[in-house]
Amino acid sequence: MRRCLVVFGREPVPGRVKTRLARETGVERAAAVYAALLERTLAAAVATGVPVVLSLAEACTGAWAPPPGLRVEVQGHGDLGQRMLEAFSRRFAEGVDRVLLIGSDCPGVSRCRLLEALEVLSRAPVVLGPAVDGGYWAVGQRAPGVDCFSGVPWSSPETLRATRQRLRRLGVPWEEIETLADVDTVEDLERLDGDGGW
Numbered sequence: 001m002r003r004c005l006v007v008f009g010r011e012p013v014p015g016r017v018k019t020r021l022a023r024e025t026g027v028e029r030a031a032a033v034y035a036a037l038l039e040r041t042l043a044a045a046v047a048t049g050v051p052v053v054l055s056l057a058e059a060c061t062g063a064w065a066p067p068p069g070l071r072v073e074v075q076g077h078g079d080l081g082q083r084m085l086e087a088f089s090r091r092f093a094e095g096v097d098r099v100l101l102i103g104s105d106c107p108g109v110s111r112c113r114l115l116e117a118l119e120v121l122s123r124a125p126v127v128l129g130p131a132v133d134g135g136y137w138a139v140g141q142r143a144p145g146v147d148c149f150s151g152v153p154w155s156s157p158e159t160l161r162a163t164r165q166r167l168r169r170l171g172v173p174w175e176e177i178e179t180l181a182d183v184d185t186v187e188d189l190e191r192l193d194g195d196g197g198w
Contacts, residue, residue, distance in 0.1 A: 003118055004096045005045045005052045006087050008075070009038050009104035011064045018105070024186040035064070037183060038104045042067060045102070047111040050118065055087055081149030084139065092143045100127070100140035107192055108180035109137065117177050126167060126174035128160065132181040135159040146172050 010017050012035035014027040022030035045052045046067070054072045066072050076086035084101055091099045098121040102109060113129075120127040121142045129138030134157030139148075148170065152162045167174050183189055 001098065002096045003050045003098045004091050004100075005048065005050050005114060005118075006091065006099060006101045007038075007041055007045055007052065007054050007104055008057075008084070008087070008101060009041070009054060010034075010057045011060050012038055013061060013063050016058075018184070020184050021186065021189065025189075033183065033189060034105065037107060040107060041102065041104045041109050042070065044109050044111050044114060046070075048114050048118075050114075053087075053091075055083075057083075080154040081152050085147055085149050088141055088145045092145050097143050098122075098140065099143075099145075100138060102129075102138045103131075103182065105184070106131070106137040106180050106182040108178075113178060113180075114138075120175045120177065124173055124175040126172055128163065128174055128176045130160050130176055130179040132179060133157065133184065134161070135182075136163070137180050137182060138177070139163075146170060148172065 012031050014031040017034040018030040021033060042054065052070060054066055054070055055075050056072060057075050059074050075083040087101055088099055098118055100114065100117050117127050117129060117138050117140050121140050125142045126148060127140040128136050131137045148163055148166050152159060152166060181188065183192060
């Protein structure tokens with residue numbers, strides 16, 4: 001059995017990340033917050049002992065360097081669903097059996113939660129990690145995979161619901177794990193600070 005974690009992210013460059021947060025905090029602060037979230041996510045992923053791929057929305061400019069030894073690739077084209085589908089297809093084409101794709105802005109991501117999500121794939125073909133905002137912080141599939149992304153609205157409170165509907169229409173069973181919150185706004189950041197999250 002071959003497993004892989006794919007972290008979807010961006011180079012933490014001011015003005016290119018966390019634009020909603022940046023409108024309230026400024027681009028430098030927003031980039032610093034995102035850099036810390038990305039670092040935390042990558043550390044949790046590497047700690048699982050499972051191979052990790054950092055999949056960036058754009059090629060690195062050189063303003064930031066990923067951790068040494070980490071495999072880095074650039075996401076494909078199209079909307080988020082098309083890019084996620086391609087990321088799964090790449091891994092399955094490489095002979096990976098179970099793939100978990102996670103976002104990079106969820107402070108609750110941990111080694112244990114990632115391993116739990118991968119374990120779910122031993123009994124279900126798809127796993128979803130719901131996010132408080134109506135999306136999901138993780139989505140995993142077992143080979144050969146399924147297109148559960150077509151027709152799904154992205155960055156919407158309806159993202160998770162639409163994905164569930166898509167899976168039902170396809171007749172594909174799935175399981176869900178713990179709901180977590182990501183950081184998109186000042187309120188999210190204040191909640192994290194209040195919880196001692198940093």
